[in-house]
Amino acid sequence: MLQDVKGFLVDLDGTLHTDNAAVPGVAESLDQLRGLGYxxxxxxxxxxxxxxxxxxxxxxxxxxxxxxxxxxxxFAAAQWLQKSPEARCWVLTRGDSITDFEGLHLTHQDPNFIVLGDLMSGFSFELLNDVFRKLFDGAELVALQKNRYWLTEGKLTIDAGAFVAALEYASGKAARLIGKPSRDFFNLAVANIGLLPKQLAMVGDDIEADIQGAQEAGLKTILVKTGKFQQEVVQKAGIQPDALIESIADLPVLMRHS
Known part of the structure; x- marks a missing residue:
């Protein structure tokens, strides 16, 4: 089933590493797979x-x-927005990810696109209300992700998806999702790596964002039991990956036997 795979899309947090440490054996696994031409x-x-x-x-x-x-x-959102020459973007993110939007028209005044990432404690009533009013005035909401929760320091933490849902409900407008599990994200990633969807396998720990999203885009899927993986969540989702492995360290063995 995986014999046609020539490349991988690999999730980071929970698959490649957890919190501040690499998943054991990941470096050796990647070295072996690179040596095989993946x-x-x-x-x-x-x-x-x-x-x-x-x-x-x-x-x-x-x-x-x-x-x-x-x-x-x-980065995917910036590529998507560059297809709209008239885009005026209000980008709401933390850290230095704003640098990935260089070359776009960035403005808080009269934006026609509002790009929303995970602001964590930066979310406030005042900010959400400002975004809501601009959406009501005609701006389009672009969600970098709609994850329900994520794992940090061993605990599940609410993610940006809850705030996106609140803005969708208040404005009556659906957000354009650019991050996983959207078809836009996977199509852009497939184009970036230069292979066909059927030649790629998604490796991740999130049954919805990683596995379901990749399947809908025509990729093979490999679920790992690290990160946010929970057996009961997988069973409830009713989504079947092409393969289930303990961790990415087991990927070379899986591919040798495919």
């Missing part, structure tokens, strides 16, 4: 770090990746 894009819904910062963080874990191999939700 291509990689490391995909993430992380919205508070630029691709350059993500590359440095991952490299600090002893995981060799290049900046060009990283495909983040902010």
């Amino acid at each position: 291509s990689f894009r490391f995909v993430t819904n992380t919205t508070n770090k630029s691709r350059a910062t993500l590359q440095k963080k991952i490299g600090g874990f002893g995981i060799p990746v290049t900046e060009s191999e990283i495909f983040s939700a902010p």
